[in-house]
Amino acid sequence: MSNQLLKGKKGIIFGALDERSIAWRTALRCYEEGAQIVLTNAPVALRMGEINKLAEACGNAPVIGADVTNMDDLKNLFEQSMQHFGGKIDFVLHSIGMSLNVRKGKSYTEMNYEWNSKTLDISAMSLHRVLRTAWDLDALNDWGSVVALSYIAAQRVFPDYNEMADAKALLESVTRSFGYHYGVKRKVRVNTVSQSPTRTTAGSGVKGFDGFMNYAEAMSPLGNAGADDCANYCVTLFSDMTRFVTMQNLFHDGGFSFTGVTQTVIEQMEK
Numbered sequence: 001m002s003n004q005l006l007k008g009k010k011g012i013i014f015g016a017l018d019e020r021s022i023a024w025r026t027a028l029r030c031y032e033e034g035a036q037i038v039l040t041n042a043p044v045a046l047r048m049g050e051i052n053k054l055a056e057a058c059g060n061a062p063v064i065g066a067d068v069t070n071m072d073d074l075k076n077l078f079e080q081s082m083q084h085f086g087g088k089i090d091f092v093l094h095s096i097g098m099s100l101n102v103r104k105g106k107s108y109t110e111m112n113y114e115w116n117s118k119t120l121d122i123s124a125m126s127l128h129r130v131l132r133t134a135w136d137l138d139a140l141n142d143w144g145s146v147v148a149l150s151y152i153a154a155q156r157v158f159p160d161y162n163e164m165a166d167a168k169a170l171l172e173s174v175t176r177s178f179g180y181h182y183g184v185k186r187k188v189r190v191n192t193v194s195q196s197p198t199r200t201t202a203g204s205g206v207k208g209f210d211g212f213m214n215y216a217e218a219m220s221p222l223g224n225a226g227a228d229d230c231a232n233y234c235v236t237l238f239s240d241m242t243r244f245v246t247m248q249n250l251f252h253d254g255g256f257s258f259t260g261v262t263q264t265v266i267e268q269m270e271k
């Protein structure tokens with residue numbers, strides 16, 4: 001179903017690795033809603049080749065490699081995108097996360113600090129880098145919209161989420177801080193969407209992910225929100241229907257974040 005909510009808009013989508021990726025689902029929905037897009041991912045992820053299928057499904061969208069921790073790559077990405085669009089950009093999806101300590105099996109209390117600083121750079125400060133690049137090139141149109149993906153471990157403890165909890169807290173802080181400056185300069189809005197656990201490559205990397213997902217499902221009045229619903233929510237945030245929403249962390253989690261307990265969980269505890 002298309003309402004052409006993004007008709008005439010141009011956007012860059014970071015982080016589509018495979019068809020389960022939140023970015024992949026969002027790219028398809030943005031295209032369906034009338035947007036033109038450029039796809040980007042780290043050069044190592046592009047080598048998998050999967051993204052070419054998505055590019056084709058999105059009207060032969062250009063695919064431009066960029067490691068999000070490299071300022072030259074980001075500058076090239078924004079310059080090439082503006083050249084392709086023949087003008088400035090209306091929206092950006094930052095759908096990027098990677099934890100070196102999780103990947104290498106280090107628990108939170110044994111953290112390797114070099115890996116941790118890379119994690120924070122890839123997963124959180126990268127949003128600053130993206131916004132800074134757009135700011136320096138004056139690449140975003142007035143009333144543009146930038147969305148990054150977060151998780152409720154930024155506010156509450158989920159032990160196996162490890163250092164990514166700190167990364168998400170930093171990501172949400174950058175959202176507020178840069179959101180202030182970009183709002184004043186260009187009326188650009190910056191928000192995070194705090195998504196339910198979702199079965200993707202990054203999601204499944206968290207220890208005990210199945211238990212984690214089932215628990216969230218039982219604790220959410222509406223159940224877990226899936227990737228396609230997350231994509232729909234991102235479309236609304238890129239559209240002109242949400243022009244005064246900025247600097248927010250927006251829960252997209254079926255009500256999980258504000259539920260103390262559910263009848264389902266009480267019944268399980270009584271067994």
Ligand SMILES: NC(=O)c1ccc[n+]([C@@H]2O[C@H](COP(=O)([O-])OP(=O)(O)OC[C@H]3O[C@@H](n4cnc5c(N)ncnc54)[C@H](O)[C@@H]3O)[C@@H](O)[C@H]2O)c1
Pocket residue numbers: 014015016017018020021022023041042045066067068069094095096097098122149150151194195196197198199200201202203204
């Ligand atoms: N899956 C979940 O349960 C869940 C829940 C809440 C939030 N999120 C967040 O959603 C976002 C997208 O993750 P996903 O679940 O779709 O998983 P995913 O693995 O499909 O996407 C993560 C992406 O980050 C990219 N990436 C990693 N390092 C990079 C670098 N240096 N430069 C550029 N790109 C890089 C990867 O190539 C990949 O495309 C992440 O921020 C994640 O933390 C996921």
